Amino acid sequence: MIDADVIVGLEVHCQLDTKSKLFCGCSTDYRDDGPNTHVCPICLGLPGTMPALNKRAIEYAMKVAKALNCTIVPESEFSRKNYFYPDLDKAYQITQYDKPLAQGGYVEIEGDDGKERKIQLTRIHVEEDPGRLVHMGNAERGRYSLVDYNRAGIPLIEIVSEPDMRSPKEARKFLNKLRATLEYLGVFDSEKEGSLRVDANISLRGNERVEVKNITSYKGVEKALTFEVTRQKNLIRRGLPVERETRHYLEARGITQSARSKETENDYRYFPEPDLRPLRVQSWVKDIALPELPDARRERFVTQYSCSLNHARTLTGELKMANFFEGVVSGDRAGLCSLAATWIADTLAGELNYRNMGIDCVDPHRFGSLLAILRAGTITDKSGVEVLRVMLDEQLKGETVETPEAIVARLNLAKTAGDDGALAAAVKEVISENPKAIEDYKAGKNGAINFLVGQVMKKTRGRADPGELNRLVVAALKDGGQ
Amino acid sequence: MAEHTIRFEPDDRYNAFLTVCPHPDHGKGDLSGIAVAVKDNISTLGIETTCASKILKGYVPPYDAHAVTLLKNAGAAVAGKTNMDEFGMGTSTENSAFGPTLNPRDTGRVPGGSSGGSAAAVAAGMVRMALGTDTGGSIRCPAAFCGIVGLKPTYGRVSRYGLIAYANSLETIGPMAANVSDVSLLMSVIAGHDRRDTTSYDRPYQHTPSAEIKRLRIGIPEEYFGAGVDPEVASVVKRAIGRLEELGAVTVPCSIPSMEYALAAYYVICTSEASSNLARFDGVRYGPAADTKKSWHAAYQDVRKQGFGPEVRRRIMLGTFALSSGYYGKYYAKAQVARENVRKDFARLLTDVDVLCGPTMPTIAFKLGEKSDPLSMYLSDILTVPVNLAGIPAISVPCGKVQGMPVGLQVMGRPFEDERVVDVAYAYEQAVKA
Numbered sequence: 071m072i073d074a075d076v077i078v079g080l081e082v083h084c085q086l087d088t089k090s091k092l093f094c095g096c097s098t099d100y101r102d103d104g105p106n107t108h109v110c111p112i113c114l115g116l117p118g119t120m121p122a123l124n125k126r127a128i129e130y131a132m133k134v135a136k137a138l139n140c141t142i143v144p145e146s147e148f149s150r151k152n153y154f155y156p157d158l159d160k161a162y163q164i165t166q167y168d169k170p171l172a173q174g175g176y177v178e179i180e181g182d183d184g185k186e187r188k189i190q191l192t193r194i195h196v197e198e199d200p201g202r203l204v205h206m207g208n209a210e211r212g213r214y215s216l217v218d219y220n221r222a223g224i225p226l227i228e229i230v231s232e233p234d235m236r237s238p239k240e241a242r243k244f245l246n247k248l249r250a251t252l253e254y255l256g257v258f259d260s261e262k263e264g265s266l267r268v269d270a271n272i273s274l275r276g277n278e279r280v281e282v283k284n285i286t287s288y289k290g291v292e293k294a295l296t297f298e299v300t301r302q303k304n305l306i307r308r309g310l311p312v313e314r315e316t317r318h319y320l321e322a323r324g325i326t327q328s329a330r331s332k333e334t335e336n337d338y339r340y341f342p343e344p345d346l347r348p349l350r351v352q353s354w355v356k357d358i359a360l361p362e363l364p365d366a367r368r369e370r371f372v373t374q375y376s377c378s379l380n381h382a383r384t385l386t387g388e389l390k391m392a393n394f395f396e397g398v399v400s401g402d403r404a405g406l407c408s409l410a411a412t413w414i415a416d417t418l419a420g421e422l423n424y425r426n427m428g429i430d431c432v433d434p435h436r437f438g439s440l441l442a443i444l445r446a447g448t449i450t451d452k453s454g455v456e457v458l459r460v461m462l463d464e465q466l467k468g469e470t471v472e473t474p475e476a477i478v479a480r481l482n483l484a485k486t487a488g489d490d491g492a493l494a495a496a497v498k499e500v501i502s503e504n505p506k507a508i509e510d511y512k513a514g515k516n517g518a519i520n521f522l523v524g525q526v527m528k529k530t531r532g533r534a535d536p537g538e539l540n541r542l543v544v545a546a547l548k549d550g551g552q
Numbered sequence: 553m554a555e556h557t558i559r560f561e562p563d564d565r566y567n568a569f570l571t572v573c574p575h576p577d578h579g580k581g582d583l584s585g586i587a588v589a590v591k592d593n594i595s596t597l598g599i600e601t602t603c604a605s606k607i608l609k610g611y612v613p614p615y616d617a618h619a620v621t622l623l624k625n626a627g628a629a630v631a632g633k634t635n636m637d638e639f640g641m642g643t644s645t646e647n648s649a650f651g652p653t654l655n656p657r658d659t660g661r662v663p664g665g666s667s668g669g670s671a672a673a674v675a676a677g678m679v680r681m682a683l684g685t686d687t688g689g690s691i692r693c694p695a696a697f698c699g700i701v702g703l704k705p706t707y708g709r710v711s712r713y714g715l716i717a718y719a720n721s722l723e724t725i726g727p728m729a730a731n732v733s734d735v736s737l738l739m740s741v742i743a744g745h746d747r748r749d750t751t752s753y754d755r756p757y758q759h760t761p762s763a764e765i766k767r768l769r770i771g772i773p774e775e776y777f778g779a780g781v782d783p784e785v786a787s788v789v790k791r792a793i794g795r796l797e798e799l800g801a802v803t804v805p806c807s808i809p810s811m812e813y814a815l816a817a818y819y820v821i822c823t824s825e826a827s828s829n830l831a832r833f834d835g836v837r838y839g840p841a842a843d844t845k846k847s848w849h850a851a852y853q854d855v856r857k858q859g860f861g862p863e864v865r866r867r868i869m870l871g872t873f874a875l876s877s878g879y880y881g882k883y884y885a886k887a888q889v890a891r892e893n894v895r896k897d898f899a900r901l902l903t904d905v906d907v908l909c910g911p912t913m914p915t916i917a918f919k920l921g922e923k924s925d926p927l928s929m930y931l932s933d934i935l936t937v938p939v940n941l942a943g944i945p946a947i948s949v950p951c952g953k954v955q956g957m958p959v960g961l962q963v964m965g966r967p968f969e970d971e972r973v974v975d976v977a978y979a980y981e982q983a984v985k986a
Binding site: 112114115117118119120121123150154159160161214339340341345 | 714719747872
């Protein structure tokens with residue numbers, strides 16, 4: 071949907087994948103452990119404790135800033151954002167306010183018009199995550215809530231974009247690109263729960279802006295924004311005003327809902343954190359080295375492997391997929407490049423998505439073997455898909471995954487040779503069973519051939535070589551259809 | 553570390569202690585077996601720490617403040633927790649939720665504040681040394697009122713880790729004792745860098761006091777003898793400065809123009825930081841439990857209304873106001889400018905002279921209940937707060953009496969020249985002892 075009137079800006083909170091928290095030594099790896107097991111006097115905000123800055127977190131943040139073309143500010147500052155909430159142990163959050171670590175920058179995406187577009191960034195700043203409330207029942211009617219401070223003090227960066235996106239789809243692309251970049255940098259694990267949270271601002275030109283808060287999935291952002299575009303357009307169409315407000319996204323229902331309006335405007339009473347010195351990073355900046363980033367890798371895939379731009383884009387859009395591709399075509403399998411690009415970007419990605427599996431479930435060498443037998447002509451494409459499905463299903467069920475060769479043998483999927491008689495017999499059978507198609511063919515309808523080929527395919531369970539089969543069917547029809 | 557136990561059962565008729573540890577452990581080291589009292593806003597592992605507030609009643613920290621760890625490493629015995637103005641807010645130790653401390657020199661008078669309990673415990677001979685904290689004069693004031701020695705170190709020279717924050721950018725932990733040598737000894741134990749307090753410096757204090765002050769240049773700021781300073785106190789202090797001249801020091805009259813704004817700036821900054829620091833006391837994790845049948849913000853209100861005393865509530869309100877978005881520029885930002893001017897004034901003066909001298913407090917210890925309006929109480933901080941704004945070291949040493957009550961001589965020095973102010977105080981102390 072290209073719509074000149076849609077204006078979207080995003081505030082993206084990303085969790086930096088450090089070993090310890092932002093201001094203390096507690097481990098950030100708490101997800102399999104019980105509540106309040108990764109806490110200390112500092113991240114609990116006990117009286118008398120003080121924050122000591124985790125240098126690694128700042129290095130990670132600087133990597134991101136550099137990769138996103140930002141200006142790193144030589145002297146930034148931490149501030150306190152004061153507000154009361156039960157998950158906020160100190161009743162203030164240590165964040166960066168008027169002197170953030172990085173300013174400016176951009177993220178390049180493919181715009182809805184197919185051209186490269188630069189989405190400008192406003193700033194990147196570093197902050198600590200608060201704890202987490204667990205409502206017993208639900209937030210409104212629950213009997214009580216519990217607080218888990220395991221997350222308190224986890225380092226976050228907030229990446230704030232300019233209102234530069236023109237559609238929900240562009241917002242999604244922006245996020246995908248951002249996620250890919252962060253993953254390539256090795257500073258982010260998108261699979262961790264809560265690792266990325268988005269606040270989206272959306273308006274239709276000339277109307278008030280609406281903020282949709284705390285969207286926690288990539289798809290959610292596009293859905294929430296799409297819902298908002300429709301909702302806001304409907305209001306305008308009916309002559310009603312779009313009110314400036316904060317809304318929540320209800321993931322399960324795919325809608326946004328007005329947040330309970332606050333009685334008073336929040337005044338966070340920001341002021342510089344007296345317990346931390348100003349953050350001077352001048353001497354570190356030159357030591358921040360960047361790995362190959364998604365754009366560079368995409369270009370390399372096009373030149374080195376002759377991938378199509380589209381395939382290269384898909385393959386490099388996720389670090390793991392890009393690594394998988396290069397794993398498959400490594401060593402003596404360099405010849406499989408174009409086959410691998412198609413099979414990974416189109417077939418494998420789809421099959422994995424359908425099963426909700428990650429690409430790291432697949433062994434690149436096994437997958438390479440499958441491509442090798444495809445290329446050798448041992449099986450047809452259709453059989454190839456079947457073999458792949460068996461492999462993935464076995465993996466999903468936790469069974470021993472067979473080699474592609476074993477699956478081919480067990481299911482008797484090897485391509486039916488044209489000269490073994492079986493194929494000719496099958497063609498004969500199909501022709502005798504479908505007199506209507508023969509008449510159509512004789513009446514000059516060439517589509518009848520495709521139908522008959524399909525029927526033979528079905529009989530041979532996809533094992534026939536399509537070219538060979540086509541020849542046989544045409545020959546048989548020319549023979550007079552008998 | 554802790555191999556022995558001492559007995560500590562003082563006759564605390566002055567209400568100096570909030571908690572007494574009758575059988576504290578001690579180890580080996582420079583302070584082996586010495587009973588040291590610790591102000592109740594400094595966290596002590598396993599010992600209730602309340603900041604003299606009902607809101608922290610029953611709170612037992614699960615960790616030691618860095619200064620306490622150092623005390624224990626030096627073999628000291630933590631003898632108890634001393635009374636104070638609630639969260640350090642006050643100049644008389646009358647603002648304690650657990651009753652005021654009495655001045656051992658005259659039980660009808662206040663011991664000064666906010667480290668009044670520590671000063672009284674030392675003055676009454678219950679302990680040899682004590683830790684206090686100084687945000688706007690809270691070590692020097694009670695030292696002066698009780699006739700003992702108290703050092704406010706250079707900001708950052710002693711780790712604040714474990715000090716329950718009132719105004720982070722102003723306060724430091726410091727030593728109190730009956731004489732300069734003991735203050736110096738205690739300082740040598742607690743000073744130095746701590747990686748958990750990233751505002752602390754790697755500047756250890758290894759010093760034996762020296763009475764040699766010949767040709768030392770001493771600035772005498774006129775404001776320290778101006779309006780509001782009791783003439784009798786001023787003349788006692790001037791006599792003391794005369795003794796320093798007799799020892800070979802040279803006095804130089806000078807002026808701190810920024811003094812005019814120092815007190816106002818101080819109260820804006822300390823209340824602002826306090827409003828943020830004290831927001832965490834909500835009854836969720838420690839202190840009096842909130843009524844969970846109420847909504848969380850109503851429960852917070854209850855806990856805070858019942859837990860904080862009137863002076864603390866007043867300062868939280870002031871600070872909240874000063875930081876609020878419409879007033880930030882008018883108050884907090886201006887106060888920071890004033891603070892910078894105070895710092896510059898001191899830096900400029902202290903290039904001409906080595907130290908500055910004047911009275912610690914403008915009066916002798918006042919009578920209990922005498923200062924009932926907060927403003928007159930705030931005014932008595934006028935001579936101590938500039939030092940906290942500038943972050944420089946200052947010591948108060950007894951220098952005579954007025955109406956039988958002790959008067960303190962305040963010696964202020966350059967940043968990280970704590971040794972020098974100690975030497976000046978020591979020279980005076982030795983001279984009058986001889």
